[in-house]
Amino acid sequence: MGSLDQSGLRTKSDGGLRPVSDGPMAADASGSGFFATRADWLVNWGRKNSLWPMPLGLSCCGIELMAMIGPKFDLARFGAEAARFTPRQCDLLIVAGTLTWKMATAARTIYDQMPDPKWVIAMGVCSSSGGMYDSYAVVQGIDSIMPVDVYVPGCPPRPDAVIEREAPLAKLVGAGGPERDERGTGKLIFQPNHGIARGVLDKHPHDPKGKLGLGDPLPRKTEIK
Amino acid sequence: MTSNETRETSAPADSAPAAPRWAAALSGLEYKQLVGADGMATLEVAREQLHALLAALKRAGFAQCTLVSAVDHYPKAPRFALTHQLLSLEHNERIRVRCWLREGDEHAPSCADLWPGANWSERECFDMFGIRFDAHPDLRRLLLPQGYDHHPLRKEFPHAGIEPDRLYRQWDKQRRAGWNAEEGATR
Amino acid sequence: MSGAQGGPTLTRQVFEYTPGTRPELDHDDPLHGELLKLNMGPQHPATHGVLRLAVTLDGEQIVDVDPDVGFLHRGKEKSCESLGWHKFFPHTDRLDYVQPLMNNIGYALALEKLGGIEVPPRAKVVRVLLMELSRIMAHLIYIGTLGIDLGAVTIFFYSFRQREELYRIVDAYTGHRMNNTYVRIGGVYADVDDKVAAMIEKFLADFPAALDEIDAMLTRNRIWYDRNRGIGIISKEDAVAMSLTGPTLRGSGVNWDLRRAQPYSGYEEYDFDVPVGSVGDCYDRYLVRMTEMREAAKIAKQALDKLKSVKGDVLIEDRRYVLPPKDLVHSSMEELIFQFKVVTDMRLPRGEAYHGIESSKGELGFFVASDGTSKPLRCHIRAPGLMNIQALPMLAKGRLFSDMVSLIGSMDFVMGEVDR
Numbered sequence: 001m002g003s004l005d006q007s008g009l010r011t012k013s014d015g016g017l018r019p020v021s022d023g024p025m026a027a028d029a030s031g032s033g034f035f036a037t038r039a040d041w042l043v044n045w046g047r048k049n050s051l052w053p054m055p056l057g058l059s060c061c062g063i064e065l066m067a068m069i070g071p072k073f074d075l076a077r078f079g080a081e082a083a084r085f086t087p088r089q090c091d092l093l094i095v096a097g098t099l100t101w102k103m104a105t106a107a108r109t110i111y112d113q114m115p116d117p118k119w120v121i122a123m124g125v126c127s128s129s130g131g132m133y134d135s136y137a138v139v140q141g142i143d144s145i146m147p148v149d150v151y152v153p154g155c156p157p158r159p160d161a162v163i164e165r166e167a168p169l170a171k172l173v174g175a176g177g178p179e180r181d182e183r184g185t186g187k188l189i190f191q192p193n194h195g196i197a198r199g200v201l202d203k204h205p206h207d208p209k210g211k212l213g214l215g216d217p218l219p220r221k222t223e224i225k
Numbered sequence: 226m227t228s229n230e231t232r233e234t235s236a237p238a239d240s241a242p243a244a245p246r247w248a249a250a251l252s253g254l255e256y257k258q259l260v261g262a263d264g265m266a267t268l269e270v271a272r273e274q275l276h277a278l279l280a281a282l283k284r285a286g287f288a289q290c291t292l293v294s295a296v297d298h299y300p301k302a303p304r305f306a307l308t309h310q311l312l313s314l315e316h317n318e319r320i321r322v323r324c325w326l327r328e329g330d331e332h333a334p335s336c337a338d339l340w341p342g343a344n345w346s347e348r349e350c351f352d353m354f355g356i357r358f359d360a361h362p363d364l365r366r367l368l369l370p371q372g373y374d375h376h377p378l379r380k381e382f383p384h385a386g387i388e389p390d391r392l393y394r395q396w397d398k399q400r401r402a403g404w405n406a407e408e409g410a411t412r
Numbered sequence: 413m414s415g416a417q418g419g420p421t422l423t424r425q426v427f428e429y430t431p432g433t434r435p436e437l438d439h440d441d442p443l444h445g446e447l448l449k450l451n452m453g454p455q456h457p458a459t460h461g462v463l464r465l466a467v468t469l470d471g472e473q474i475v476d477v478d479p480d481v482g483f484l485h486r487g488k489e490k491s492c493e494s495l496g497w498h499k500f501f502p503h504t505d506r507l508d509y510v511q512p513l514m515n516n517i518g519y520a521l522a523l524e525k526l527g528g529i530e531v532p533p534r535a536k537v538v539r540v541l542l543m544e545l546s547r548i549m550a551h552l553i554y555i556g557t558l559g560i561d562l563g564a565v566t567i568f569f570y571s572f573r574q575r576e577e578l579y580r581i582v583d584a585y586t587g588h589r590m591n592n593t594y595v596r597i598g599g600v601y602a603d604v605d606d607k608v609a610a611m612i613e614k615f616l617a618d619f620p621a622a623l624d625e626i627d628a629m630l631t632r633n634r635i636w637y638d639r640n641r642g643i644g645i646i647s648k649e650d651a652v653a654m655s656l657t658g659p660t661l662r663g664s665g666v667n668w669d670l671r672r673a674q675p676y677s678g679y680e681e682y683d684f685d686v687p688v689g690s691v692g693d694c695y696d697r698y699l700v701r702m703t704e705m706r707e708a709a710k711i712a713k714q715a716l717d718k719l720k721s722v723k724g725d726v727l728i729e730d731r732r733y734v735l736p737p738k739d740l741v742h743s744s745m746e747e748l749i750f751q752f753k754v755v756t757d758m759r760l761p762r763g764e765a766y767h768g769i770e771s772s773k774g775e776l777g778f779f780v781a782s783d784g785t786s787k788p789l790r791c792h793i794r795a796p797g798l799m800n801i802q803a804l805p806m807l808a809k810g811r812l813f814s815d816m817v818s819l820i821g822s823m824d825f826v827m828g829e830v831d832r
Contacts, residue, residue, distance in 0.1 A: 056455060058462055059484055059828050060509035060591055063553070067579070067589075070572035085457040102370050103462055103483040106454050132502060135487030136377055136386025137369070156590055262763025263525045288652045291768070294792040296781050310766060310779070314652060314666065317673050321766070342655025345802045353489070368482035368831055377490055384487070384494040 048173040050079040054090035058097025061124035061156040068159035087113040098126035099139040250285035267321040276334040287311035293346035299380035335361040353378035461827030484831040492791035505591040508829040511546035516595035518769040522778035526765035535599035536678040541715040544708040550772035558821035598728035640695040655799040658774025664692030670770035694822035797825030
């Protein structure tokens with residue numbers, strides 16, 4: 001849990017894994033914190049404009065990730081140029097590609113090695129939900145093994161699709177971190193088709209029968225402060 | 226015995242317009258010669274003669290082993306059709322060698338001494354089907370974790386895997402104990 | 413480097429040591445200690461995907477390498493048995509994911525061989541065009557990633573610039589940049605129209621100049637030469653025995669190209685050269701691949717010109733294997749039944765067939781076996797990358813650790829096809 005000193009700054013960060021629940025930075029009803037000082041705002045501004053990605057390029061999405069860093073969809077213009085390949089220096093883990101059970105331990109180790117605060121983008125359907133592979137060797141979505149903030153569907157998603165979803169994440173990072181539920185996994189923050197009717201596929205992925213009380217997975221009005 | 230390959234025609238060497246170039250090298254070995262659906266010469270041989278046949282084919286000019294694989298004909302018996310496919314670069318020819326293995330008795334001589342390139346193909350065969358290769362220099366799993374219990378390409382293994390599986394459940398439990406406080410979570 | 417007084421500095425003394433002058437250093441090299449077991453991967457920028465190399469090092473020298481593959485094993489061969497022949501096409505895209513259309517075509521050719529299906533002539537030309545464009549795409553990845561691994565970061569941007577041009581073309585033609593799944597049994601999904609043909613023509617006109625730029629930066633570059641020349645020499649016999657094919661085999665001097673030896677899809681009608689190396693080291697393989705890109709552009713140009721003269725369908729109308737057009741499905745009962753049957757119950761005749769194509773990495777082969785039912789019996793994918801990694805320990809022993817990166821890059825494997 002985050003702890004605070006008297007000026008209200010977060011001194012020990014919890015990586016945003018749990019909403020801060022004590023002190024003046026407590027989560028209010030909308031689930032997001034507020035800034036007690038301008039220094040905190042400055043820190044978050046710095047974080048959101050220099051999200052250094054840790055590219056975990058596992059398969060085909062890795063090639064689109066490379067194209068994203070390449071000349072046409074230049075990720076460097078968002079400050080994400082320093083795609084360091086060591087997790088110790090990064091704050092944004094982009095899991096691009098199929099995660100297999102053999103690789104799962106390594107991927108979780110990489111996530112654990114990243115210092116707080118950290119965010120995770122699941123790029124592509126393989127990392128979001130196992131994709132087209134319902135086989136014995138594929139992890140059915142990296143949210144089985146690590147909390148995810150943004151899911152980017154596509155096989156592979158176009159680089160501009162990933163950038164389009166990284167921008168709201170960056171904005172939320174600037175606002176203090178995206179909303180996460182009790183399990184640490186992000187709520188869907190970018191739902192493009194607000195007007196579609198709810199169906200069987202709109203149930204909460206972790207709680208299809210509503211027994212765990214995890215809330216509405218599809219907030220109709222996404223507030224990006 | 227080869228009831229599965231009804232599209233393969235039996236082509237005895239003497240009735241063909243010209244006996245294949247490699248037929249002379251295989252004298253003294255017992256094999257059945259067929260022609261596959263793609264026109265490739267297919268030799269069926271018993272396990273005891275397999276290594277001798279492959280060595281003879283190598284001497285006849287088949288310098289490269291393209292693939293070593295198996296086909297699982299469950300529930301028919303014999304179950305596994307171990308298939309080697311060879312390529313001769315100087316004569317521009319391919320040939321397929323098939324050896325039937327029965328369930329419970331899945332082992333065959335290794336040809337890694339003839340073609341070092343077949344080493345990993347045989348490891349993969351072992352990994353996927355459980356066919357052991359005698360005298361293989363380093364027979365261990367190739368694609369799946371070393372502690373994995375099953376051989377996935379066998380027909381009775383389900384496509385989605387066997388859940389809960391011992392290794393995965395252990396690992397999964399450890400992970401969940403860390404970051405999930407709820408005991409009865411569905412995932 | 414001499415000191416201020418003009419005499420040799422300490423550094424020079426160490427480098428100029430003659431054995432015998434200091435016996436305590438001759439007998440027992442104090443620098444030789446234990447062997448270090450270093451884990452390279454599975455997450456590593458230079459391993460081209462998820463490959464783990466358990467390297468045993470003696471200082472900087474490699475004593476042994478044990479490649480550990482399977483971190484991307486997705487169970488594709490098992491998937492084919494569950495899904496069916498048609499539904500496996502998207503899975504073939506993702507095998508060697510830098511050249512999706514090539515894998516599609518290889519799989520389709522194997523199925524057509526098994527079924528005895530004839531492909532219309534225009535479809536063959538379109539397939540050749542797509543295969544050669546895929547070859548250029550794959551070799552551009554090779555040069556980009558090898559460049560960035562060896563430190564020539566600029567090359568990555570140059571080669572990806574060209575890849576973006578190809579992506580634009582393929583996007584306009586197939587609808588997606590990568591993993592297009594545009595090939596069907598008996599042809600390709602739709603014809604190349606004039607707009608796409610014009611885009612391809614413009615690309616092929618500009619491409620040699622772009623390749624010249626990359627050439628100018630690398631081929632006579634001292635650092636590139638030093639890091640690639642003399643490293644990873646494979647002799648002819650070794651290359652053949654290790655089941656190597658493609659540029660790795662041709663770099664060693666063996667003139668073997670499936671497009672020439674066992675032509676498919678009309679390759680015998682095209683005029684192109686096959687580059688063959690002499691020494692068999694990384695530099696030769698680099699030169700082979702650069703030349704192959706030029707030759708691929710040549711073949712693509714010929715295919716594009718042929719499209720003007722060879723007319724006809726690009727997809728057969730055999731209702732046993734091909735989906736009928738949607739307007740007929742919606743209006744005719746018969747076509748609706750055909751559609752239903754193709755989707756749920758498509759059968760290929762009994763038997764086994766193998767077809768190998770010359771992909772950018774080597775001989776990509778599909779060994780398909782059917783027992784006459786709608787469920788495929790077996791689809792084995794013969795991946796050239798698997799054989800290339802197999803040769804890695806043989807090449808790396810005794811070399812310095814930094815050569816490992818050159819070797820991995822020049823063997824040019826993609827883990828999608830190695831692990832399947």
